[in-house]
Amino acid sequence: MNPRLAQLQPYPFQRLRALLAGVTPPADKPHINLSIGEPKHPTPELVEQALIANLAGLSQYPATLGSEALRQACAAWMRRRYDLDLDAQSEILPVNGSREALFAFVQTVIDASGAQTPIVISPNPFYQIYEGAALLAGAEPYYVNCLAEQRFQPDWSQVPEAVWQRTQLVIVCSPGNPTGAVMSLADWETLFQLSDRYGFVIASDECYSEIHFGRPPLGGLEAARKLGRGFERLVMFTSLSKRSNVPGMRSGFVAGDAALLAKFLLYRTYHGSAMSLTVQAASVAAWNDEDHVESNRAQYIAKFDAVTPRLAMGLEVRRPDAGFYLWAKVPNGNDVDFAKALFAEEHVTVLPGSYLARDAHGVNPGAAYVxxxxxxxxxxxxxxxxxxxAFVERQTS
Structure with a gap:
């Protein structure tokens, strides 16, 4: 067996199930699950129709590069969304969702053959795929804490020179999971300057970019263009899962540095990760339509408007820059005890913030949050x- 598998930590929801095992919530209160980021809005009818109309695609092997129609639809969306003209042949690559692509991209980029173990830097808290992908690629994860006093952005000045010297990849997430924080142009400029100095690749996870409150978040490629740069050592990842409520379709794309994507395509060709032609056709329909995205966004805005002020009466919380999470600070500072007691008394499930982070530099930055x-x-x-x-009021009265 691959010995690196032993380094993987339990997934957050596995830890949550273990935490709540044996707890008997009140039977008279229906369960409300607010822990998992799985879109629940209906799948757009146009996507369903496109799937049904293209079932013949199931009888064919798809190309890893994806169809011309899909790559052109992705390029057209990038033009509308970010005012970027990308080469659909070399700067866009369809993938089976951003999760699969992020994992595979790390395996493509990391070179663990040298005398020193390479480093993959990620924000902390973070999406657990970043860590697992780094470990299985033979790299060492390095966590940069995202604290409230830093706008929940990584403080790159805290990274030692010796760490930068070994860094091959930096992963960022904007809008962030779980904080919803969005990188500014100044944030991007700082990161680009570091990449120029040390030569690492930047992987920008932007799967929450279309859930916002009227101000579309700045993207990594967009920031590069605004700063007069090309896309060297920079790729972005996006997905239809949140944008179009199709998490089960596993459809997204990667865009950016053509040289990196050529190597990534080679890896994926051997990896056997081509997208079904049926799913490709439905993806074209989704990327070409914005009406359903606006409707989806309006539903999230209505929920944030309704619940954020009310939740702020019990917990320290504010509306995020984007995304569909609230990152709420609990009164007693113990997120795990809070989540367990909340489930036991109110049959409501939330995710402890410490499960999304690691102890780093003397602190677990998720420990006081849910x-x-x-x-x-x-x-x-x-x-x-x-x-x-109501639970908080009882606990603090």
Whole structure:
């Protein structure tokens, strides 16, 4: 067996199940699950129709590069969304969702053949795929804490010179999971300057970019162009899962540095990760339509408007820059005890923030927070938050 598998830590939801095992919540209160970031809004009809109309694609092997139609649809979306003209042949690569692509990209980039173990830097808290991908590629994860006093952005000045010297890849997430923080142009400029100095690749996870409150988040490639740069050592990852409520379709794309994508395509050709032609056709329909995205966004805005002020009466919380999570600070500072007691008394599930982070530099930056995913219906989200506030009031009275 691959000995690196032993380095992997339990996934957050595995830890959550273990935490709540044996706890008996009140039977008279229906369960409200606000822990997992799985979109619950209906899949757009146009996507369903495109899937049904293209079932013949199931009888064919797809090309790893994807169809011309899909790559052109992705390029057209990048033009509309970011005012970027990308080469659909060399600067865009369809993938089976951003999760799969992020993992595979790390395996492509990392060179562990040298005398020193390479480093992959990620924000902390973080999406657990970043860590697992780094470990299985033979790299050492290095965590940069994202604290409230830093706008929940990584403080790159805290990274030692010796770490930068070994860094081959920096992963960023904007809008961030779980904090919802968005990188500014100045944030990007700092990171680009570091990449120029040390030569590392930047992987920008932007799968939450279309869940916002009227101000579209700045993207990594967009920032590079605004700063007069090309896309050297820079790729972005995006997905239809959140944008179009199709997490089960596993569809997204990677864009950016053509030289990196050529190597990534080679890896993926051997990896056997081509997207079904049926899913490709449905993806074209999704990328070509914005009406359903605006409707989806409006539903999230309505939920944030309804629940954020109410939740702020019990927990320290604010509306994020983007995304569909609330990153709420708990009164007693113990996120794990809070989540367990909340489930036991109110039958509401939230995710302890410490499960999304690692102890680093003397602190676990998620330890005093819980992540609340506003993916359920408006009514369920309101009811869930009412129960949370009632629970907090009892705990603090």
């Amino acid at each position: 992540r609340v995913a506003l993916v359920a219906t408006l009514e369920e989200c309101v009811a869930g938050v009412e129960r949370i506030v």
